[in-house]
Amino acid sequence: MASIRADLCYKIHPEPIDHLDNLPDSLILLIFNRIGDVKALGRCCVVSRRFHSLVPQVDNVVVRVDCVISDEDSSANSSSSTAASAASDKSRHPISSLFRFFFSGLFKPLQSLSQLIIPSTRRLHLSDDLDSDAELNTVTHHSPTQVLKNFNEIKLLRIELPTGELGIDEGVLLQWKADFGSTLDSCVILGASSVVQNTNSNYNCLGTCTNYDNSTNTAENDNGSIPESFYTNGGLKLRVVWTISSLIAASARHYLLQPIIAEHKTLENLVLTDSDGQGVLSMSKEQLEELRVKPLSASSASKRTLVPALNMRLWYAPYLELPNGMVLKGATLVAIRPSEQPKKEVVGSEVGWVASAFEEPFCTAAKMLVKRRTYCLEMNSF
Numbered sequence: 001m002a003s004i005r006a007d008l009c010y011k012i013h014p015e016p017i018d019h020l021d022n023l024p025d026s027l028i029l030l031i032f033n034r035i036g037d038v039k040a041l042g043r044c045c046v047v048s049r050r051f052h053s054l055v056p057q058v059d060n061v062v063v064r065v066d067c068v069i070s071d072e073d074s075s076a077n078s079s080s081s082t083a084a085s086a087a088s089d090k091s092r093h094p095i096s097s098l099f100r101f102f103f104s105g106l107f108k109p110l111q112s113l114s115q116l117i118i119p120s121t122r123r124l125h126l127s128d129d130l131d132s133d134a135e136l137n138t139v140t141h142h143s144p145t146q147v148l149k150n151f152n153e154i155k156l157l158r159i160e161l162p163t164g165e166l167g168i169d170e171g172v173l174l175q176w177k178a179d180f181g182s183t184l185d186s187c188v189i190l191g192a193s194s195v196v197q198n199t200n201s202n203y204n205c206l207g208t209c210t211n212y213d214n215s216t217n218t219a220e221n222d223n224g225s226i227p228e229s230f231y232t233n234g235g236l237k238l239r240v241v242w243t244i245s246s247l248i249a250a251s252a253r254h255y256l257l258q259p260i261i262a263e264h265k266t267l268e269n270l271v272l273t274d275s276d277g278q279g280v281l282s283m284s285k286e287q288l289e290e291l292r293v294k295p296l297s298a299s300s301a302s303k304r305t306l307v308p309a310l311n312m313r314l315w316y317a318p319y320l321e322l323p324n325g326m327v328l329k330g331a332t333l334v335a336i337r338p339s340e341q342p343k344k345e346v347v348g349s350e351v352g353w354v355a356s357a358f359e360e361p362f363c364t365a366a367k368m369l370v371k372r373r374t375y376c377l378e379m380n381s382f
Contacts, residue, residue: 164278177357178250181290193330
């Protein structure tokens with residue numbers, strides 16, 4: 001009778017089935033790669049032993065940084081043991097002496113990631129996990145190198161900073177995109193002194209525009225030349241500041257990535273951007289290999305990569321109206337390549353590498369600007 005009763009209970013209340021167990025590892029990894037976010041992956045580690053073993057195999061990872069603090073602030077608020085650990089990290093990684101990254105809400109996932117190599121049975125019990133919450137809620141600082149150290153097969157890595165490094169006034173446009181190998185390969189900068197929306201604009205679908213005089217709002221039949229006032233009212237000086245500041249920001253980011261690139265040999269694409277969309281540093285598989293073979297040259301003045309001597313092309317429009325009605329006043333486009341590279345004319349298909357640096361509507365702005373008169377400049381290494 002007892003056996004019959006047990007069988008009836010089993011039929012009425014069958015043992016629950018975990019359908020995730022029926023999914024192959026390859027499909028779970030595909031899902032994890034779609035997730036990408038390092039915080040979410042850290043939380044997945046505590047779900048099961050299986051997830052704990054699969055997360056290190058993820059090859060598409062996104063690291064979103066909540067805020068950046070200096071080493072001095074970090075050491076002032078840390079314990080002596082943490083300070084000793086930080087000092088040890090500094091000796092191993094130049095990244096530690098440049099920035100410390102703080103990931104709010106990431107304490108528990110980071111504990112998971114830090115123990116990926118040595119799984120702990122205690123971590124799989126909810127009661128023990130809850131008991132450890134007070135300890136895990138202690139504020140700690142982790143560099144991207146530390147966060148990523150237990151990912152073994154990263155191919156695509158995207159790191160997103162909370163803001164751009166360049167402090168610009170509200171309404172001012174400044175965006176840049178730089179490609180690096182062991183040093184700067186190319187950089188494109190798009191700026192405008194102000195951005196407004198022209199609700200009364202008449203434009204066509206081809207993206208052509210008319211230049212207007214700012215004071216009279218009447219058509220200005222110019223030949224693409226820079227007006228004399230550009231040199232006398234500080235316009236040129238401001239563009240030089242934009243260019244140098246963007247190059248410094250890009251070279252500092254490149255320096256920051258060196259230990260990550262050295263540690264992750266499987267990397268094929270690396271992007272370091274910011275949530276403001278101000279700057280993007282990208283490195284392809286070939287450029288990553290170049291850095292591993294030919295170490296970067298660091299600037300003696302600060303912790304950044306040395307910027308080589310440069311050839312620059314500049315285009316300017318006092319008033320540029322885009323097809324969507326957006327108006328860029330004082331629109332400026334700068335295309336930069338090292339002087340040692342063969343000079344390339346930015347015409348025809350070569351417009352691509354300039355315009356593709358930006359998303360719409362600024363891609364269209366770049367295409368329109370390169371049709372204007374080109375001004376060539378040079379800059380020494382710094």
